[in-house]
Amino acid sequence: MKASKNLISLLILTISILFSLNTFASDKKGTKAEAAAAEKLEQAVARASKNDWKVYAKAATLLINRGHHLELARAWATHAIEVENNAITQEALADYFFRTHDLQTAFHHYQLGIRLAVKSHNKDSLIRLQRKALAVGREVKKVSRKL
Numbered sequence: 001m002k003a004s005k006n007l008i009s010l011l012i013l014t015i016s017i018l019f020s021l022n023t024f025a026s027d028k029k030g031t032k033a034e035a036a037a038a039e040k041l042e043q044a045v046a047r048a049s050k051n052d053w054k055v056y057a058k059a060a061t062l063l064i065n066r067g068h069h070l071e072l073a074r075a076w077a078t079h080a081i082e083v084e085n086n087a088i089t090q091e092a093l094a095d096y097f098f099r100t101h102d103l104q105t106a107f108h109h110y111q112l113g114i115r116l117a118v119k120s121h122n123k124d125s126l127i128r129l130q131r132k133a134l135a136v137g138r139e140v141k142k143v144s145r146k147l
Helices: 002-022 027-047 053-066 070-083 087-099 103-120 123-146
Strands: none
Touching: 027 053, 027 070, 053 070, 053 087, 070 087, 087 103, 087 123, 103 123
16 A cells, blocks of 8 residues: 555656656647646546545646646546545645636635644645735735725
């Protein structure tokens, strides 16, 4: 069991490195490379247990950070929350909403993540979520002033 978790972690790390390397590719090559990397990520998620929220959350985060296949990323983040509602899974969904410019919903999910991080004493997630919530909250405030 531990070996399979290590294998999945290694696979996700490899795919994230592929995403990083693709940054320097030309647009045409980048598009093909992005599609190939997304396909590998889909395969990794397909091999993962349906109850392994970490793989789904990490895969969603990778796609969201790259800005590609956002609906697939949202589905994976939502599935991760259904398996285990925690600070990390809420952060993945909040990042999706932030990336798609739904700031109110992003702020809401960052707040949920903060509450869960406090409950579980997850200091790293708490600090990261507070920083993101503060930035999004400022943007929400700017937008509401313009209205």
